[in-house]
Amino acid sequence: MSEARNQSTAPAVELVGIDKWFGAVHANRAVSLSIASGSIHGIIGENGAGKSTLMSILYGYYRADAGEIRIAGKPVEIKDSHAALAHGIGMVHQHFMLVDPFTVLENITLGVEGGFLLAPGAAKARAALERLQRDYKLDVDLDARVGELPVGSQQRVEILKALYRGAQVLILDEPTGVLTPQEADHLFRILRALRDEGKTVILITHKLREILDVTDRVTVMRQGAVVAERRTADTSKEELAELMVGRKVLLRVDKKPAKPGDVVLAVDRLTVTDANGVRRVKEASFVVRSGEIVGIAGVSGNGQSELLAALSGIRRPSAGTIRLKGREISATHALDPAAMRRIGLAHVPEDRQRMGLVTAFAINESAILGYQGDPRYNGSVLMDRDKIVDLCGRQMSDYDVRPSDPRLRTAALSGGNQQKVVLAREFDRDPDLLLVGQPTRGVDIGAIEFIHRRLIAMRDAGKAVLLVSVELDEILSLSDRILVMFDGRIVGEVNPEEATERRLGLMMAGIAEQAA
Amino acid sequence: MSAASPTALPRWVDVVALPAVNLLAAFLLSGLVVVAIGEDPFQAMGLLVTGAFGNAESIGYTLYYATNFIFTGLAVAIAFHAGLFNIGGEGQAYIGGLGVGLVCLWLGDLPAVLVVPLAILTGAAFGAAWAAVPAYLQAYRGSHIVITTIMFNFIAASVMTYLMVNVLIRPSQQSPESREFATAATLPRLHEIADAVGLEITASPLNLAFLWALICAALFHVFLWRTRWGYEIRAVGANETAAIYAGISPARIIILAMAISGALAGFVALNELMGVHHRIILNFTGGYGFVGIAVALIGRNRPLGICLAALLFGALYQGGSELSFDMPNVTRELVVVIQGLVILFCGALENLFRGRIAAYFQRPATAGAVS
Numbered sequence: 001m002s003e004a005r006n007q008s009t010a011p012a013v014e015l016v017g018i019d020k021w022f023g024a025v026h027a028n029r030a031v032s033l034s035i036a037s038g039s040i041h042g043i044i045g046e047n048g049a050g051k052s053t054l055m056s057i058l059y060g061y062y063r064a065d066a067g068e069i070r071i072a073g074k075p076v077e078i079k080d081s082h083a084a085l086a087h088g089i090g091m092v093h094q095h096f097m098l099v100d101p102f103t104v105l106e107n108i109t110l111g112v113e114g115g116f117l118l119a120p121g122a123a124k125a126r127a128a129l130e131r132l133q134r135d136y137k138l139d140v141d142l143d144a145r146v147g148e149l150p151v152g153s154q155q156r157v158e159i160l161k162a163l164y165r166g167a168q169v170l171i172l173d174e175p176t177g178v179l180t181p182q183e184a185d186h187l188f189r190i191l192r193a194l195r196d197e198g199k200t201v202i203l204i205t206h207k208l209r210e211i212l213d214v215t216d217r218v219t220v221m222r223q224g225a226v227v228a229e230r231r232t233a234d235t236s237k238e239e240l241a242e243l244m245v246g247r248k249v250l251l252r253v254d255k256k257p258a259k260p261g262d263v264v265l266a267v268d269r270l271t272v273t274d275a276n277g278v279r280r281v282k283e284a285s286f287v288v289r290s291g292e293i294v295g296i297a298g299v300s301g302n303g304q305s306e307l308l309a310a311l312s313g314i315r316r317p318s319a320g321t322i323r324l325k326g327r328e329i330s331a332t333h334a335l336d337p338a339a340m341r342r343i344g345l346a347h348v349p350e351d352r353q354r355m356g357l358v359t360a361f362a363i364n365e366s367a368i369l370g371y372q373g374d375p376r377y378n379g380s381v382l383m384d385r386d387k388i389v390d391l392c393g394r395q396m397s398d399y400d401v402r403p404s405d406p407r408l409r410t411a412a413l414s415g416g417n418q419q420k421v422v423l424a425r426e427f428d429r430d431p432d433l434l435l436v437g438q439p440t441r442g443v444d445i446g447a448i449e450f451i452h453r454r455l456i457a458m459r460d461a462g463k464a465v466l467l468v469s470v471e472l473d474e475i476l477s478l479s480d481r482i483l484v485m486f487d488g489r490i491v492g493e494v495n496p497e498e499a500t501e502r503r504l505g506l507m508m509a510g511i512a513e514q515a516a
Numbered sequence: 517m518s519a520a521s522p523t524a525l526p527r528w529v530d531v532v533a534l535p536a537v538n539l540l541a542a543f544l545l546s547g548l549v550v551v552a553i554g555e556d557p558f559q560a561m562g563l564l565v566t567g568a569f570g571n572a573e574s575i576g577y578t579l580y581y582a583t584n585f586i587f588t589g590l591a592v593a594i595a596f597h598a599g600l601f602n603i604g605g606e607g608q609a610y611i612g613g614l615g616v617g618l619v620c621l622w623l624g625d626l627p628a629v630l631v632v633p634l635a636i637l638t639g640a641a642f643g644a645a646w647a648a649v650p651a652y653l654q655a656y657r658g659s660h661i662v663i664t665t666i667m668f669n670f671i672a673a674s675v676m677t678y679l680m681v682n683v684l685i686r687p688s689q690q691s692p693e694s695r696e697f698a699t700a701a702t703l704p705r706l707h708e709i710a711d712a713v714g715l716e717i718t719a720s721p722l723n724l725a726f727l728w729a730l731i732c733a734a735l736f737h738v739f740l741w742r743t744r745w746g747y748e749i750r751a752v753g754a755n756e757t758a759a760i761y762a763g764i765s766p767a768r769i770i771i772l773a774m775a776i777s778g779a780l781a782g783f784v785a786l787n788e789l790m791g792v793h794h795r796i797i798l799n800f801t802g803g804y805g806f807v808g809i810a811v812a813l814i815g816r817n818r819p820l821g822i823c824l825a826a827l828l829f830g831a832l833y834q835g836g837s838e839l840s841f842d843m844p845n846v847t848r849e850l851v852v853v854i855q856g857l858v859i860l861f862c863g864a865l866e867n868l869f870r871g872r873i874a875a876y877f878q879r880p881a882t883a884g885a886v887s
Contacts, residue, residue, distance in 0.1 A: 361751075
């Protein structure tokens with residue numbers, strides 16, 4: 001394809017022997033990488049494999065301790081992101097760097113307004129941007145306010161921003177985390193259009209499917225070093241997963257058929273309103289029985305977070321009822337999270353760093369969050385810190401958390417290990433209902449396998465599990481029943497045996513089944 | 517995407533080396549200021565140090581000032597651990613003094629074993645109540661606590677002036693002071709205690725309130741790191757979303773933390789009124805509430821750090837006044853400049869040298885990991 005077309009020219013980007021230390025952590029070990037001009041190059045690896053560090057060095061956020069960067073064959077020094085842009089390198093971050101109240105045009109020209117007065121620069125920018133949009137199918141209304149755009153469009157704004165600044169090489173860091181499968185396909189069409197026009201795309205991801213779908217070549221990183229490079233056409237999911245983890249990985253979850261028992265959680269016409277008075281959950285009704293996993297599929301931001309908040313007692317419902325083990329919770333009879341825990345609820349929150357843990361605390365302190373009043377380690381006044389450390393140490397060895405010292409700061413753990421601390425804490429209390437939000441977000445493949453097995457084990461032990469995830473693979477492989485949520489409503493229930501990614505994707509996008 | 521943050525340093529560097537370097541920089545710049553006004557900086561430094569620690573009397577004064585700073589530093593720190601910035605220490609100390617004073621004036625005839633605990637409790641209660649109002653407004657009405665606590669300083673000052681001039685003033689006297697407390701309602705000074713056991717120490721205002729300040733620092737540590745209430749306060753301060761998830765009510769914690777903060781600030785009155793003045797006077801708080809912010813900042817909001825920072829500020833207060841006495845060119849205002857530089861380097865610019873020191877410490881670590 002286009003890769004062949006550009007073989008004669010120098011590589012767009014070459015990294016030679018890049019080394020980077022953070023204190024005692026060797027984040028990049030003699031990484032050498034050559035990215036052909038006019039290709040889509042994937043970089044895949046687990047969390048902490050060093051791929052983001054490597055790209056941060058290329059984009060000028062960090063300086064390499066050793067090694068050389070060559071752009072189009074010439075050695076360059078990239079001191080900061082301005083220098084990166086001057087060399088034609090643009091980056092689309094995982095978390096968008098946009099000013100919500102500004103229009104698309106204002107966001108794109110921010111910092112490169114071109115003159116003291118805005119109007120003449122804006123007119124020129126508009127013409128240039130309209131050309132870019134035509135060339136690369138980057139359709140987005142230049143006069144819309146960014147805050148009002150869906151995430152897929154915001155991402156296109158970021159891409160436009162980079163291209164407008166003259167980027168020849170575009171780095172995308174986990175770009176599909178917030179997109180529906182359809183939006184992701186749209187993004188991939190754009191990336192192919194960019195490649196066909198001679199731009200170079202570097203795609204950082206942990207999703208094997210994306211690598212296989214869209215890249216020309218793929219580099220696999222593990223523990224800071226490059227372990228393999230493959231032509232995408234010559235490799236497979238299984239091979240890439242094995243290279244990433246360094247051992248054979250079970251990509252499918254083995255599970256026996258569910259044996260659902262009594263209804264543990266019954267939700268009836270539940271409506272939840274957010275702080276701004278917007279209805280986020282609209283008359284949702286469903287039940288979860290003991291011994292089954294009910295998965296809620298949906299694009300993030302369609303009411304799943306508010307549903308979890310209401311079920312866990314964080315947010316008071318505005319209408320409807322929640323019945324947990326016979327206790328009724330409603331707008332007039334709300335219970336706080338502590339009371340919900342006492343009834344038998346455990347909650348693995350979607351965002352472990354913002355909600356599930358206190359990263360500034362020692363791990364053993366994070367390991368009692370929500371259970372800080374437990375008489376097991378509370379006297380009448382003093383807490384028994386030794387008992388807490390013992391308890392935490394046992395949980396950490398049960399869940400294979402590394403490093404295993406309960407006195408370390410929570411922030412010192414990687415994402416996967418932090419998640420294991422949360423899971424251990426919540427699973428350990430023998431709850432009847434488990435609310436689980438995004439259990440494997442930002443977690444590496446080896447840990448995903450472990451977390452999935454633990455969830456199945458909880459189900460088999462007769463717990464009722466409600467699983468919210470934006471990862472369709474996860475929903476499909478774990479759930480015994482799938483509910484699809486769109487715009488605050490439960491728009492359908494699907495049997496996982498009959499569900500396909502395409503069918504779920506359409507439902508998640510709010511397109512009625514008969515129309516599909 | 518590395519787990520180790522680029523600024524992770526050995527603990528002793530954070531706790532000892534960095535503050536020492538910052539302090540050195542502050543004194544270096546202060547020295548240049550002294551040179552600029554035509555005095556010998558080394559002589560000035562010598563006078564400052566001997567003025568603060570030269571003899572029993574100056575040490576007594578230094579520790580007496582430090583007592584106030586421990587109370588107000590702890591007050592600022594506990595609020596800070598709950599994520600609150602309490603600028604109202606000055607007003608809380610003032611109103612706390614009203615509580616202490618009322619007990620001492622009207623119950624001073626009781627034996628000391630009753631009056632002193634009663635005064636401690638009442639001072640704490642008054643300070644806590646004064647802090648609880650802005651806390652309530654923050655917790656349930658969303659009024660920003662920085663603004664309300666500042667305003668409450670002014671209200672406290674006005675209320676106290678009114679009470680002193682119109683109510684508490686000693687009859688047939690011009691200056692607004694209350695009558696003197698009974699002896700049972702005063703805290704013995706160190707030299708008086710020493711006298712009683714036959715030791716002779718030069719007189720200074722250092723009194724038993726200093727001991728209470730150290731006890732408070734110890735209790736502060738136990739409360740914050742060894743009880744579930746301390747855990748909940750720190751959880752709210754470090755991550756409010758996680759605290760709500762854990763079933764902790766931030767509103768309740770705001771009021772609890774601010775009440776304790778106000779109580780600690782109120783203890784300044786024990787040192788000033790019961791320890792030294794033996795009556796209620798105007799403006800006895802003398803800015804200690806505000807300096808407490810700097811003390812907490814430099815002490816990293818930890819009780820031991822606060823005690824050390826309080827000692828530093830006590831020394832600057834005492835040594836500074838000796839310095840301006842012995843070196844007429846170095847005025848009171850210049851001493852304030854030196855204090856300001858210490859706050860600037862140890863507080864506001866605390867990370868000024870961090871990058872360099874971190875770079876120095878990363879190289880050996882790197883070499884070690886390679887081998």
